[in-house]
Amino acid sequence: MPVSYQTELLLPGLSSCFDLAQTLDCGQAFRWRLQPDGSWRGVAHGRLLTLRHSAADILLLGLSPDDYHTVWQRYFDLDRDYPALQAALSVDPALRAAIAYAPGIRVLRQDPWETLCTFIISANNNIPRIKGIVERLCLLLGDPLDDGCHAFPTPAQLAAADEASLSPLRCGYRARYLLDAAEQVARGRLPMAEAAELPTAELRLALQGVLGVGPKVADCVLLFGFGRVECCPMDTWMRKVMATLYPDGLPAQLLPYAGLAQQYLFHYARSHPSLFPA
DNA sequence: TACCAGGGCCTTT
DNA sequence: AAAGGCCATGGT
Numbered sequence: 001m002p003v004s005y006q007t008e009l010l011l012p013g014l015s016s017c018f019d020l021a022q023t024l025d026c027g028q029a030f031r032w033r034l035q036p037d038g039s040w041r042g043v044a045h046g047r048l049l050t051l052r053h054s055a056a057d058i059l060l061l062g063l064s065p066d067d068y069h070t071v072w073q074r075y076f077d078l079d080r081d082y083p084a085l086q087a088a089l090s091v092d093p094a095l096r097a098a099i100a101y102a103p104g105i106r107v108l109r110q111d112p113w114e115t116l117c118t119f120i121i122s123a124n125n126n127i128p129r130i131k132g133i134v135e136r137l138c139l140l141l142g143d144p145l146d147d148g149c150h151a152f153p154t155p156a157q158l159a160a161a162d163e164a165s166l167s168p169l170r171c172g173y174r175a176r177y178l179l180d181a182a183e184q185v186a187r188g189r190l191p192m193a194e195a196a197e198l199p200t201a202e203l204r205l206a207l208q209g210v211l212g213v214g215p216k217v218a219d220c221v222l223l224f225g226f227g228r229v230e231c232c233p234m235d236t237w238m239r240k241v242m243a244t245l246y247p248d249g250l251p252a253q254l255l256p257y258a259g260l261a262q263q264y265l266f267h268y269a270r271s272h273p274s275l276f277p278a
Numbered sequence: 279t280a281c282c283a284g285g286g287c288c289t290t291t
Numbered sequence: 292a293a294a295g296g297c298c299a300t301g302g303t
Contacts, residue, residue, distance in 0.1 A: 027299060123300040129286055130299090172284025177301085214301050235299040266299075 009060040009068055015053050017082040019104020026267050027127050028224050029108055030118050030134045031152075045071050045111055046143065046151040077106050077227075089254060089261055094245045098268035107263050108224060112192050113185060114152045115225030116207070119217045120177045133171045137178075140168055155192075158182035177212025184210055200228050223259040232258035237269045240276040 011018075020040045024032035032042035039052035039061070049072065050061040060072065073079065086103065090096040117137075122130050134152075141157045142150035159182035166175040184190040190210065195203055200222060207218040219233040232238070232250070242249075245265075254261050269276045 119299080122298095124283085124298060125285090125300085126287065126298040128288085132286085170285060173282095173302095174284080212301060216300065220299070233299065237299070270299090 006062050007065055009063060010054075011058040011060070011078075013056050014058040014078075015056045015104070017086070017104065018058055018076070018106055019102070020051055020053060020058070022102045022104040022267070023076075023106045023108070026102075026105060026263070027122075028263070029110060030122075030127070030131045031138075033131075043138070043145065043149055043151060044075055044114075046145070047071060048145050048147070048149050074109050077109055080106075082106065085257065085260060089257065089264070092251055092254060092261075095254070095261055095264060098264040101271065102264065102267050105263055105267060107229065107260055109227045110225050111152070112195065112221065112225035113155060115221050116181055116185075116210070116213070117152070117158070117178055119220040119224075120181060120210070120212045121171055121174055122220070123174065123212060123217060125174075133169050133174075136169050137171075140166075155182050155185040159186040174212060177210070180211035181213075196226060200231065203228075204231075219259075223262075229259045230256050232262045235266075237266055237276070238262060240278065241265045241269045244276050 021034070024040050024042065025034070029042070029044075031044065032040050035041055035050070037052075039050050041048070041050045043049070047063070047067055049063055052059050052061070060068070063072065086099050090099060118130065118134055121133050121137075125133075137158075138150040138152055141153035141161060144150055158178060161179065161182075163175050163179065166178065169175065171178070181190075185192060190206055195206060198206065203226065204215075204218045204222060207213050207221055208215070213221075216233050216235055219231045222228040222231040223233060234242075250258055250261065
């Protein structure tokens, strides 16, 4: 019986550039839930984690000692200097306002396979329903973890399913798309490990070879799954942002970080719909 | 280029 | 309680 060395880890002073609600509930990840005690609990990379704010600090609870360096440091993008990034983006007035509104947003670096599936599910859908579908998918096919939680299913686990067996997900026409993704990844036509080495344009094309993956979903996978921070998913909200604030495109000096800029602008627009008319 | 493809969440009445 | 709008789109 292996002993599980559960521990706690304090990230001192990190609350100023890492707000749990802003980061975990802004529509980039779908497996984090606010607990009655104010903490956030979720699963990533097959590991259960609880986080909470404690004064100016972030507290990670219930992780194994090695998991900070092997998993969570990268997942929460903790090597990026967000204060410096935000200062650089703030040369633009609109972006300065968007960052001031939610300075605690970070862009996560999620598992590419899980990101591919969850953003296929996100198409023409809303966040509460996406969360429900993803939860039912994990419960149905993912390996069990503690407390009734489940890992995200592997490509092989999902590829072994069929449309009928996915009906409990109630994801409608997207079931077929999920199965196509699983088959392409499981059969090695879209190898996720090797994909990480591809240039962005090439990787985008490969992703769009999956049913249900168009330009917007592909860019979400590139940004949130493959850490390609120059990719800027253009959804209905970002189209409104561009039409209202940047009719001639984003300022050129921001393009290398367009995806990060997008996350602040997207959240700001969603929170102030009247400022961004259709 | 339209239009169609589950289903449910949320707001309004 | 019922109704209708809406939804981080993509395929045909």
